[in-house]
Each structure stands twice: as C-alpha cells, then as structure tokens.
Amino acid sequence: MKKLKYKKFTGLHIVCKKCNKNIEVSSVPYRGCVHPIDKQKYKAIVKINGIRKTRDLKATEYDEAVKELLRFKEDLANPINITSMLPEIKYELLVDFIMMYSDWLENINVPKYEQKIRTPKYIRETIGYLLKLAQFLKDKGHDLEKLTIYQVNKFMLGDYYEHLKQTIKSPSTFNHNLRAIKNFYNFLVYEKELIILNIPKKMKLLYESPNPTTIADEDFLLLLSKINPEDSIQTLKNGVKKNRFRPYTKDGIELCAYTGMRLEEVTSLKYSDIIMSADRKLDYVIGTDLKFQRAHNSDSTKAVKTVYIPVSPELENLLKRLNYQENIGLDKYLIAGDENITRSSLAKQLSHSFTFYRRQAGLEDGISIKHLRKTFLTKLHLQTGLTESMGYQKTASVVLKNYIDKTAVAREVKRRNFSFFRTVGN
Structure with missing residues (x-):
C-alpha cells in the first residue's frame, strides 16, 4: 500500500488523519497505520521561544514538504514579514476545521488559562466521530476537498442524525457521536467566531435509561x-x-x-x-x-x-x-x-x-x-448502606441512579421478609 515517503528531518512529521496521531517513529515508521495515503499528511511541528507551532503541509512529496517546512520556520522567525507580506490564509473547508479542532483539543496555540487536560483517547475518539461525519458526507457525493463549513446545512446534518439513529443501537454510543458534533460546532461558533448557525444545538440526545445490572x-x-x-x-x-x-x-x-x-x-x-x-x-x-x-x-x-x-x-x-x-x-x-x-x-x-x-x-x-464496579457497589449498598461515604461517587444520587441494580435490591427486600402489613404471614 502506497504511503507518504518517510525520511527523518527535524520538525517534519507524518500524521494520519484517520488514526489522529503521528505515525512516524524513527525506529518504526508508520506505527502500524493501515490507512491509505489520502488520509496521511506531512505536518510541521517546531518550537519558537518555547512555544509549539504546527502546520499541516500541502505537499505530498517529501522534497516539497521539506521546502514548505523550511518556509514555515522562516515565517515564524520573521513575524513582521508574515503579517506585512503574506496574504491571509482563509480556511473554509470542513476537514480543515476538524483538524483545527484536533489541535485545539491538544491545547496547541491555546492560552494557558484556557487549556484543559484531555486524554489522548478522548481526543482520538472525538475526532474519529467527526471524521465519520465527513466520510458520510463524502459517501453522499460531497467532495471533501471543496466542501466548506458554510455549505454544511441542517439537511445534511439531519440526514446524518437519522443515519446514526438507524445504525447505532446503544443510546450511549449515539450520544457520544452527537456530543462530538455539538462540541465541534461550539468550537466553531465561540472559539473561531464563525458566522454560522449552531445547527446541532437543536439536535436532541437520546435518553439513556440508567438500568444497571450486576453479575451473578x-x-x-x-x-x-x-x-x-x-x-x-x-x-x-x-x-x-x-x-x-x-x-x-x-x-x-x-x-x-x-x-x-x-x-x-x-x-x-x-x-x-x-x-x-x-x-x-x-x-x-x-x-x-x-x-x-x-x-x-x-x-x-x-x-x-x-x-x-x-x-x-x-x-x-x-x-x-x-x-x-x-x-x-x-x-x-x-x-x-x-x-x-x-x-x-x-x-x-x-x-x-x-x-x-x-x-x-x-x-x-x-x-x-x-459491570464489576456496579456489582461491587450494589453489594456494598445492600450490606452496609455506606457506599457514598467511602468516596466512590460525589453524591448518593449518582450511586443510586447509575450503579445500583434495582432487581438485586427488590430481591434483598423480599429476602428480609418485607410486608405491607407487618402482621401478614406472622
């Protein structure tokens, strides 16, 4: 399978937009990535005055990528020249904003006071949900190399919403997909300050019925x-x-x-x-x-x-x-x-x-x-009633709603000979 050419060069990396990670390591190039070349990009990652700067490069050939990286370094070293001589790059494509969102989640070029710690797993899964949306639109005939964020309308997102409802059985999984899109649009509206409708704001999450079960x-x-x-x-x-x-x-x-x-x-x-x-x-x-x-x-x-x-x-x-x-x-x-x-x-x-x-x-x-956690907390609740006192959850309501198996409670109450009229059966 064809891949972007890899050769070690300071500041030059290869990222897979499907894996959402750097896929080159000097000893093990591509890190097992199996995605096609159209999912890969050369990326410049350099430090200027201790600040990490990144840019997805347009080049798909190694030599051209190196030249583009060097120009990027030169631009960073001469910020006055950048603002006075270079035309402003205006990003409009949906896929470009998804990659921007990925960088923002990683706190790249985010002021220290605004930064939040997010796990690599959370970032990988979130961007994965958005790439699923992009792939859906591509399968529907939209050219991702031309599709701008302004062209993504409520009917396109509505089709994807219905697609998720039809193909995903778990309400929790459905909501994970939808929350990623909602958070993405919040980023576009409030962080990037785009003049667009916050379409997903009206999309309703599915009700997740907390009906915990335990292991016998x-x-x-x-x-x-x-x-x-x-x-x-x-x-x-x-x-x-x-x-x-x-x-x-x-x-x-x-x-x-x-x-x-x-x-x-x-x-x-x-x-x-x-x-x-x-x-x-x-x-x-x-x-x-x-x-x-x-x-x-x-x-x-x-x-x-x-x-x-x-x-x-x-x-x-x-x-x-x-x-x-x-x-x-x-x-x-x-x-x-x-x-x-x-x-x-x-x-x-x-x-x-x-x-x-x-x-x-x-x-x-x-x-x-x-379910082992739910089983433990149910047993602890039934036998002691002290679950929340030990710090397992912030409040008792969280424990009762999400962790206690109600069927086990009903059986335990019966075992203890609960009676509406205490005289019945005595």
Missing part, C-alpha cells in the same frame, strides 16, 4: 474458572491471533471486582496504598478517583479525591496471593508491577481478556468489565 456470583466464579493459559487464543476478524492470558490476568480482574474501582484506577493501585492498622493487620486500601481528578482537579490545585476501599475476605485473600506482606509500603503496582507495560495498555489488555473469557463462559454479551 455463580457467573463471576464461572468466568474466573475459564482464565487459564491452555485455552486463551482469540482469532480476530482479520485473522490475527491474540493470547488473552497473562500470569496477572485473573488477579487484575479479581482486583476490579473486590475494590469497586474503575479499571484505570485498579491498574494504578500500589502496595503503598495498603493501610495497616496499629496491630499490623489489613485496615483499608486507598484509591484515587481519576475521573474526578481529570474533571475537577486537572491543575492539581485541590486535594486528591481519594476512595477508601474496605477490605473484604475476598480482597484480603487476593492481597495475600499478591504477597502484600513482603511488599507493603513499596511504590510498586499491585498488578503487573514487574512488567514493562504502561498502565493504559494494561487496562486495555484486561478489558479485552475479560470479554474473551466472558464469552468462553457463555455469559451474555451485555456484560463487560465495567
């Missing part, structure tokens, strides 16, 4: 019994074979279940987070609410929002298997602490492994590793 005890134990190295090879649709077993897979999944923390928070737990009592027994474990941190404390000006994880018999047994007594106090991860793997990669690996073994156990498709 016997189903979870069945899943755990399937985690072994003998039957662990998954063949993907493209024929690639993946080994879903690692020595720490079962421990990682159990730690999710017994702590009630989100997956990324579980992979970040360390031996130093285990708190011992005065008599040197397990007291509790301290976790960090990373979702809250990103949303409300990205600049670390407030105290870290901690979660006080209770030590159940199951968690105690797991910590013993993880040799906590020999490692207590160490700045070492509980899961895969000796492995050369990033925490984000570990989280993704555990999620894929859970799905694989869930299918091996014959459990329903609607169950994911996220």
Whole structure:
C-alpha cells in the first residue's frame, strides 16, 4: 500500500488523519497505520521561544514538504514579514476545521488559562466521530476537498442524525457521536467566531435509561474458572491471533471486582496504598478517583479525591496471593508491577481478556468489565448502606441512579421478609 515517503528531518512529521496521531517513529515508521495515503499528511511541528507551532503541509512529496517546512520556520522567525507580506490564509473547508479542532483539543496555540487536560483517547475518539461525519458526507457525493463549513446545512446534518439513529443501537454510543458534533460546532461558533448557525444545538440526545445490572456470583466464579493459559487464543476478524492470558490476568480482574474501582484506577493501585492498622493487620486500601481528578482537579490545585476501599475476605485473600506482606509500603503496582507495560495498555489488555473469557463462559454479551464496579457497589449498598461515604461517587444520587441494580435490591427486600402489613404471614 502506497504511503507518504518517510525520511527523518527535524520538525517534519507524518500524521494520519484517520488514526489522529503521528505515525512516524524513527525506529518504526508508520506505527502500524493501515490507512491509505489520502488520509496521511506531512505536518510541521517546531518550537519558537518555547512555544509549539504546527502546520499541516500541502505537499505530498517529501522534497516539497521539506521546502514548505523550511518556509514555515522562516515565517515564524520573521513575524513582521508574515503579517506585512503574506496574504491571509482563509480556511473554509470542513476537514480543515476538524483538524483545527484536533489541535485545539491538544491545547496547541491555546492560552494557558484556557487549556484543559484531555486524554489522548478522548481526543482520538472525538475526532474519529467527526471524521465519520465527513466520510458520510463524502459517501453522499460531497467532495471533501471543496466542501466548506458554510455549505454544511441542517439537511445534511439531519440526514446524518437519522443515519446514526438507524445504525447505532446503544443510546450511549449515539450520544457520544452527537456530543462530538455539538462540541465541534461550539468550537466553531465561540472559539473561531464563525458566522454560522449552531445547527446541532437543536439536535436532541437520546435518553439513556440508567438500568444497571450486576453479575451473578455463580457467573463471576464461572468466568474466573475459564482464565487459564491452555485455552486463551482469540482469532480476530482479520485473522490475527491474540493470547488473552497473562500470569496477572485473573488477579487484575479479581482486583476490579473486590475494590469497586474503575479499571484505570485498579491498574494504578500500589502496595503503598495498603493501610495497616496499629496491630499490623489489613485496615483499608486507598484509591484515587481519576475521573474526578481529570474533571475537577486537572491543575492539581485541590486535594486528591481519594476512595477508601474496605477490605473484604475476598480482597484480603487476593492481597495475600499478591504477597502484600513482603511488599507493603513499596511504590510498586499491585498488578503487573514487574512488567514493562504502561498502565493504559494494561487496562486495555484486561478489558479485552475479560470479554474473551466472558464469552468462553457463555455469559451474555451485555456484560463487560465495567459491570464489576456496579456489582461491587450494589453489594456494598445492600450490606452496609455506606457506599457514598467511602468516596466512590460525589453524591448518593449518582450511586443510586447509575450503579445500583434495582432487581438485586427488590430481591434483598423480599429476602428480609418485607410486608405491607407487618402482621401478614406472622
């Protein structure tokens, strides 16, 4: 497959607008990108006075891209010449504004006080949703090399809205797509100050009925019994074979279940987070609410929002298997602490492994590793009623609405012999 020519040159990079990332690395060019050349662009990334400046280059040949990069550097070094001699570049194309939005999400050329910390995953997914819109318009016969943002009207977006409703079953996934478009238009109207209608403002999100479900005890134990190295090879649709077993897979999944923390928070737990009592027994474990941190404390000006994880018999047994007594106090991860793997990669690996073994156990498709958190919080709520006091969520209403399995509550109430008239049946 044809790709843009890569040869190392300071400041010159190749980006894939489909992957939404730099795809060249000196040791491994293209980083496994499989998208065609029309999705790739040369990009200039240089620093002037400590400030990162970028520009998507128009050239598609290596030599011309180098010349364009050098002209860009020269322009940056002579800002007076830029404003007095060069004609103003007026961007109008839809795809150009999508790329501008991508840079803005990465805080490129954004004043420090306006910057927000966003994860690479969030940026990648957001731009992916917008590129899906662009591809839809292209499939409808619109030339993306000529389609301006001013030509995108309410009927075109209306067609895409109906397309999403017809092709996406999950209200949550539908809303992720639509929110990306809404936020994109907010960027165009309020950040770029374009004189356009904020069309998506009138588009309604689908109602997401929060009806949490939990994993039955016997189903979870069945899943755990399937985690072994003998039957662990998954063949993907493209024929690639993946080994879903690692020595720490079962421990990682159990730690999710017994702590009630989100997956990324579980992979970040360390031996130093285990708190011992005065008599040197397990007291509790301290976790960090990373979702809250990103949303409300990205600049670390407030105290870290901690979660006080209770030590159940199951968690105690797991910590013993993880040799906590020999490692207590160490700045070492509980899961895969000796492995050369990033925490984000570990989280993704555990999620894929859970799905694989869930299918091996014959459990329903609607169950994911996220349901372990719902299961834990439902059990904690039913047995103690102290869930929100431990810091798992900001308010009790969030816990009750999004995490508590109402069917489990109804069964527990019946088990406790609830009666409308207390004398009936006595």
